[in-house]
Amino acid sequence: MVGDMRLFVGWCGFPWCMFVGSWLFEGLEVVRYVRDATPVVPPEPIVELNNVSGDTLRQLLVRLRQLVSLVTVVAWARRVGLRVFVHASAMPDPVNDFVRAALAGGADGVLVDDFVSISSDLIEVVHVGEKVSDGSVNYVVVGPDVQVQQPVRAYGVILRDVVINKEWLLRIRDKLRLTYGSKEFLAALDNSLLRREIIEELQGVVDGIVVMEIPSVVSLDFDGHKALNVFRCVNCYIDYETEGEMRKCPRCGNRLRPVIRRWDKLTVIEPKVLRLKANDEIKYMRLGAPKVINY
CATH class of the missing domain: 3.20.140.10 (nicotinate phosphoribosyltransferase)
Structure with missing residues (x-):
């Protein structure tokens, strides 16, 4: 046709x-x-x-x-005042198309780890993990039941397995900030959680979100x-x-x-x-x- x-x-x-x-x-x-x-x-x-x-x-x-x-999703989260990162694992080929999409929503950067990495001079690429070079901004990923023996100092903490409950999130946030001395508290969200009502619920509770899957x-x-x-x-x-x-x-x-x-x-x-x-x-x-x- x-x-x-x-x-x-x-x-x-x-x-x-x-x-x-x-x-x-x-x-x-x-x-x-x-x-x-x-x-x-x-x-x-x-x-x-x-x-x-x-x-x-x-x-x-x-x-x-x-x-x-x-x-x-990136633009809406930015519109309500949240920082937004996209995890490299969420970006299928061709990766540059999704880097452009992240940029067009005003994303703050792309997160990479020891298992998934991308190279791009178009957007800030931030490593997630405890082993980073001196002077680097580092983020660590933890679960809500984390028991830290020897915590590292981290610029930001990314919480996985998020429960969308304000009181619960505030309690976890305060615990993790005390443990890690972190400045940023980010929530990792998969496709099922990347919805308007949830993003708005996170206002004033988290500093930003990490997009872990391409939403629909x-x-x-x-x-x-x-x-x-x-x-x-x-x-x-x-x-x-x-x-x-x-x-x-x-x-x-x-x-x-x-x-x-x-x-x-x-x-x-x-x-x-x-x-x-x-x-x-x-x-x-x-x-x-x-x-x-x-x-």
């Missing part, structure tokens, strides 16, 4: 999802698309393609679901419709969908930020710029979804 297709977010476990993966569109005939590190509200479109086969679209769906899910928090779909241009007013918190161009918000007169629009040339953001763009976008996003108006 060959034709014109619109790819869009069908569902997201958060009020908005962050998009990443525009480099996967290279070589395709792109009409409109969302730039990386841009929040999108379901069911807004993320790309419109011409003359694309169904097989190509299905391959895009598989790759993009993982990337968009990862960047969305979005669904993507495609149809034969054309994508509308989408412009966002960060003052009114409204997304306007329109066939034409809009420069100012009809309600308040402020300048609109484009979400999806026609581009003469596919512009892939350099990986080292992604985190800067993510932080800029996240500061404008709220904890609920913007209202969508067909204008």
